[in-house]
Amino acid sequence: MPDLTTRIGNLTMRSPVMLASGTVGYGPEYEGIIDFGVTGAIVTKTITLKLREGNAPPRLVETHGGLLNAIGLENVGLERFLAEKLREAARLGVPVVASVAGTSPEEFGQLAAAVGERDEVAAIELNISCPNVERPRNPVWSDPAAVTEIVSAARAATSKTLSLKLSPNTSDILSVAEAAERAGADALTVANTLPGMRIDIKRRRPALGNTTGGLSGAALMPVNLALVWKVAGHVSIPVIGSGGLADTGDALEFLAAGAAAVQVGTALFANPAAPAEIVKGLETYMEENNLASMDELIGMAREERRICTETT
Amino acid sequence: MPDLTTRIGNLTMRSPVMLASGTVGYGPEYEGIIDFGVTGAIVTKTITLKLREGNAPPRLVETHGGLLNAIGLENVGLERFLAEKLREAARLGVPVVASVAGTSPEEFGQLAAAVGERDEVAAIELNISCPNVERPRNPVWSDPAAVTEIVSAARAATSKTLSLKLSPNTSDILSVAEAAERAGADALTVANTLPGMRIDIKRRRPALGNTTGGLSGAALMPVNLALVWKVAGHVSIPVIGSGGLADTGDALEFLAAGAAAVQVGTALFANPAAPAEIVKGLETYMEENNLASMDELIGMAREERRICTETT
Amino acid sequence: MTKASVSPTCYLFTFEADPEFPTPRSGQFVNVAVSDDLTLRRPFSIAGIPAPGRFDLLVEMRGKGTRALAEKPIGSAVGVMGPLGNEFTLPEPGDVSLLVAGGIGTAGLRLLAQELRLGGHRIRTLVGARTSEGLLHHVLPSQAGDEEPSLEVATDDGSEGFHGTVTGLLKRALGEPDAPARVYCCGPPAMIAAVAGIAAKAGVPCEALLEEMMACGVGACRGCVVATRSGYKAVCSDGPVFDTSELVLEELVRA
Amino acid sequence: MTKASVSPTCYLFTFEADPEFPTPRSGQFVNVAVSDDLTLRRPFSIAGIPAPGRFDLLVEMRGKGTRALAEKPIGSAVGVMGPLGNEFTLPEPGDVSLLVAGGIGTAGLRLLAQELRLGGHRIRTLVGARTSEGLLHHVLPSQAGDEEPSLEVATDDGSEGFHGTVTGLLKRALGEPDAPARVYCCGPPAMIAAVAGIAAKAGVPCEALLEEMMACGVGACRGCVVATRSGYKAVCSDGPVFDTSELVLEELVRA
């Protein structure tokens, strides 16, 4: 039997297949539907200091091959998360990664400290694609200096494994990745959704209540895969791939590009069995190709570690 | 009959439906297949000073809802373009927009001067998503200072209508748009392809010869539509929408978002009749909704000119 | 899966459920994998239980997903998640219930009508549509043997029944003696808002089955919310049935 | 459109062409809109003209697009662009032509075989595949009435005919008296490279029909190029037929 055990910092997982933040709630919502037994970890909905109501509906619109969402980080807030949701999630018997977002480095530190001291939290994902931080001209996710401050604050606040979740909406992801690595991130999640929109021609209004939303799903996959390839070739901390992966073939592409683990998100909506199918599929692939452990899989499409160039 | 006449600077077109650079070659390749009679303009394959062989194959890979291409700006070079291709394109009876790309502001100026002095050229599109300019950390397309230099050089070289073609691969498109407007651009084409990749798991290699390519097609549409919305709300020069539009509904979304014209690209491959169908569809829509001219259509989904915020 | 055309734009599908599929209650829905090429499933109300282990869906052709479902060959296996969501609150014994459906909203009340009749409850039904072609009252459980005229229809264009919206009928029904003690409604947002307002004025409790775009269908993604007096609620897990006095009606109808 | 299964993985389709569809020549292909859900059309060689105004495609199930084509009901209208591309160079009268096909490559040579036979040319055919199931020689025009043994087959696993690759047969054929004056080949890149090498050594002119991912199909997008001694050429408009002495064979086979 091939060994799918995956280690990201101090987070040890049964398989490299994680569940992406915001698509599984806090976990229990999908109890009895998703086979948590084979998945590597749940990443919770992103938690903020205070409860958030989220954006006005409509919050979803399907696009060709993808999905736009503008949830607006609706979440129960740190207090209820710690008091209720975390305990419930921990009962599922799968490592829980707490996703958090602050509006300042201090808040990120506060959140990391609070969730980091809980035994139920196996690792922390710092979500910097946070809509609260309104800096339209130089968003946090493309500002290495801001990222350095955020990761440093979280690093000082906890010794738990920290992954920084990057945004694909930047022309210079390498500087951001470098900054995060230097500031002490244990891993990078690459990447979140891309800003996008649709218009409802009948109503002559944006289809989403919030005007724009984040593009996820298969449509996004080539973009985030290219970023994983780029980042994994540049940093020495592990990269966790996210973006549109729906089946074993897609997961293999992320791993072959250099990801140490992958997250399934939007694909859960159409097929909650996707994580279990991918785990099975990876086992079969490794057996058929005589690969014993994840190390032999990761980066197998990389001839040498090189920087790729974009072209049209 | 509603009037589809569209004006972008000094470029007057029968309809707002243009054909995107790189997808129609120099025009004649599609003679007898595309109905040039109803289209607004052809944008030629991007021309560089010297002939370019382009990238090693494979240059194309289909993705879910989209297409990755890594042509590598294969083109005949300025000299042959002026001597042969331009004359042939002009015979099609539709305005020809010459797309050009240089590796420096000076080269952009040289190219703009050379094509600008030709009567067959109705307008010029400056393509700054040029792979030649190798600046992986701060690509030209997200650097307002570089954009200012390029547009200024082209502006000084010609009085022909100039549109700058932006890239979606930036977190701060407004600064780039502003720089272009200030430097004298007459219009902005929003936007080009996004960097992306796929991996061929059988060969354990990137599917494209060039590793990464540009994502186009329906998958890209929500991203570029959001950029059109954003840019059109911010500058006072016209915006030309490009990205995945395939039918009348899609075109209406771009126009409703504030685009003054649209470009059909990837959709041509599956359906070369798409431009004619869209022109017909726009006429019908205007008739049914009692709209007499393009002015009434453009921006109809904008309540006020406001800056949108991204959210997930 | 079998299907039958019941109007120019609607099909009635009957599915053989998996053995472990629980018996659905009125108000509940299923999230259906209609096509491999779509990112999301599509939610449909369970519109009847023709026999144990089976359930009906009544589906209006609205776009790609509903068409993909209708194009599946009879006998296809279709991925179905559910039953999902909450249930209608059943009336007190003896109370008259008024069911108000607009267009395809008839689907959301069909199982309720069946349940109420089986439970011996007295019901009256108002069904509206834009034109007579859109009326779906003929798929509701048979009215035969009823003492009172229990079904009335309305069309916006007057092509059948009352000329006007179904809310015209509703006002009349609530004003009559032996007036209904409960209102249940399903239909376009504007209709629901109108029905809710009329019921509130008449002091009659009213529940509505709401529609919203859905992704997960289980309360995880927070994509399907509706504004209520106690904040946003998920239509899939807090609903789809809501007491209309809880809803912020001004936000129900989209500008 | 009609279809017939000709092997476990291949179908032979026959299309009724539009009146304005020109008569295709051997080597040419069509770009087919196989599915609304795919961004690109799919190119297929015209694999025969069974009657004026009709043409055949011989299609191997390889992925989404080919399966979508096979799933279309018989009688469907299918969007077809073409005929596209250049043509094979026909041999001098009296010359023997050797057709070498690997797997689905048989499709690319079937119309050529028909044309040559109609034109009274002498041809010999070598058909290879991995296993006997992949052999498609039975769809080639009948060999009946030929004087010499004009068809030989090879399988990698020896399950039918010569045990080995078709290039083994080729070497033998080129060494015999009355050797072919021209070679035409179609099949996997590695086979084409091998055939080209053998033909070059024997000093026999050789043409190959190449495959490459395509978008426009008309030379506009520059997506389908192949490396030649005079730079990259578009398979769709400069090809799909190339003189193998023009190709950079080392770049034909992908690492």
Ligand SMILES: Cc1cc2nc3c(=O)[nH]c(=O)nc-3n(C[C@H](O)[C@H](O)[C@H](O)COP(=O)(O)OP(=O)(O)OC[C@H]3O[C@@H](n4cnc5c(N)ncnc54)[C@H](O)[C@@H]3O)c2cc1C
């Ligand atoms: C709880 C619930 C119960 C429903 N019950 C039924 C039913 O019994 N019968 C029935 O015919 N329909 C029902 N619907 C609506 C049904 O889900 C939509 O008609 C369907 O999703 C449209 O899919 P499509 O791909 O054909 O349309 P699309 O091409 O996706 O969209 C066409 C139009 O339908 C709207 N739409 C799409 N998805 C939804 C959705 N999930 N909810 C509301 N509007 C949507 C879109 O905004 C668009 O205007 C129900 C919806 C919900 C939430």
Ligand SMILES: Cc1cc2nc3c(=O)[nH]c(=O)nc-3n(C[C@H](O)[C@H](O)[C@H](O)COP(=O)(O)OP(=O)(O)OC[C@H]3O[C@@H](n4cnc5c(N)ncnc54)[C@H](O)[C@@H]3O)c2cc1C
């Ligand atoms: C000039 C030409 C003539 C052809 N003639 C025939 C023919 O007569 N019969 C036949 O069965 N096939 C022929 N092909 C190949 C055919 O185009 C592909 O098999 C088809 O496009 C695969 O589509 P798919 O969606 O089923 O596969 P996909 O799911 O798109 O891909 C499956 C595999 O096929 C490869 N592929 C996809 N598209 C092409 C393409 N355009 N060219 C080469 N490989 C491709 C992919 O790289 C992948 O490995 C021809 C190709 C060309 C260029």
Ligand SMILES: Cc1cc2nc3c(=O)[nH]c(=O)nc-3n(C[C@H](O)[C@H](O)[C@H](O)COP(=O)(O)O)c2cc1C
């Ligand atoms: C409905 C929805 C809600 C999401 N919410 C969050 C969130 O709260 N925090 C976060 O970091 N990412 C969030 N994401 C992004 C996903 O975690 C994931 O990174 C992204 O969708 C790309 O992967 P996918 O295509 O597999 O979904 C959300 C995505 C969706 C579709």
Ligand SMILES: Cc1cc2nc3c(=O)[nH]c(=O)nc-3n(C[C@H](O)[C@H](O)[C@H](O)COP(=O)(O)O)c2cc1C
């Ligand atoms: C094969 C191909 C080649 C392209 N070449 C160019 C080019 O040379 N110059 C350019 O500015 N854009 C080029 N583009 C981008 C298109 O012009 C267009 O902006 C982009 O593809 C998005 O629109 P679409 O989805 O409608 O194709 C190319 C696109 C494709 C698919």
Ligand code: FES
């Ligand atoms: S659809 Fe996900 S919360 Fe309702």
Ligand code: FES
């Ligand atoms: S497919 Fe476009 S040039 Fe050949």
